[in-house]
Amino acid sequence: MPEIPDLEAIRHYLMPRLDGLTVTHTEAPIPWLVRTGTEGLATLAGHRFGEIHRLGKFLLFFIDAGRILVINPMLTGRFHWVEAGAKKTGRMGVIVAFDNGHELRYSDMRRMGRWYLVAGPEELPTIPQWPTLGPDAMAVTEDEFLARIKSRRGQIKATLTNQEFICGIGNAYSDEILWAAQLHPHRRRATMDEADLRRLYACMREVEDESIAIVDATVQGEGLGKKEEWREHLKVHRQGGKPCPRCGSEIKAQVRSGSETNYCVVCQPLFE
Ligand SMILES: [Zn+2]
Structure with missing residues (x-):
């Protein structure tokens, strides 16, 4: 997608x-x-x-x-x-x-x-x-992001991909952002402190900005029409079984209702 x-x-x-x-x-x-x-x-x-x-x-x-x-x-x-x-x-x-x-x-x-x-x-x-769309992930300010996330109770990956919370993030980039922020995809917001949430916001912008630059360069070079998505630069999404680029542990792959979640249990510990 x-x-x-x-x-x-x-x-x-x-x-x-x-x-x-x-x-x-x-x-x-x-x-x-x-x-x-x-x-x-x-x-x-x-x-x-x-x-x-x-x-x-x-x-x-x-x-x-x-x-x-x-x-x-x-x-x-x-x-x-x-x-x-x-x-x-x-x-x-x-x-x-x-x-x-x-x-x-x-x-x-x-x-x-x-x-x-x-x-x-x-x-x-x-x-x-x-x-019902929330603000765009690339337009929402840090303050607005923090204010909006306070009322969210669910798992963080489900929140990030909920288009009513913020819009634009899907299955692939939520994995990348959570890996960058070292947050387990099933972490609940209540277990995260303000530093976690600020880091999550920063990683969201950083991962998207870096990826936009990479995909832009590719598309300018090869034109449109061959693909609908460009994913070669992703670090953990669809990389299950491969070593984590940060710590070398095996990247987990969990499939639920047809969509895959990938993360590193060492870099992204689950605190409940
Ligand atoms: Zn790792």
Whole structure:
């Protein structure tokens, strides 16, 4: 599932390329991906793309007349930026063609992604899940983070990935952040003191910032379309059985309802 560094790299790659281009036409080979309807999508023709923003796991493409195209790629949504004649790869879901002969294509192997076209910022809350989203992990201040986490009782990994607490962090980066902060994923907030929580906040920003730089460089070099997420730099996530990069102990892998949690029991002891 694409997370903040993946979406930021996609945003940084697409924004200078799309900015100022006018849509010539759209196609939706998998129409139900466009939750607000393909008729609405077709009305993008003749309109210009501008800035791209991100909130949590949503990318927001601003269109000239104030409309916003909001895309949540969910598990396997993948963006492509190609010349119109390029061969189509993957399970092609939506295509937006532009006046410079390029296309923004979106493929989605599991067809779970969601596209919404809204009339303006005031309509964003009509998008399912939107009204309950917490502040973005890259925008929340340390004070706000500390204030919000005080009312959370559950395990820390579940809290970090709860989009109502803060949004943008998923299964992969929560493992990386907790390893960096030396906190066990099942630690309860009540067992953590203020120093733990401040360290967690600092590690969250550090891990995301470092990863954004790495993924940005990769995507600028190889372009979009080959992957939906870039994970080669991760230290513990999906590294079960390998030595911990900090202490050399074996990294644990625990699978629950299909998603894997990885951690080092030596560096991330569990105090209950
Ligand atoms: Zn370790």
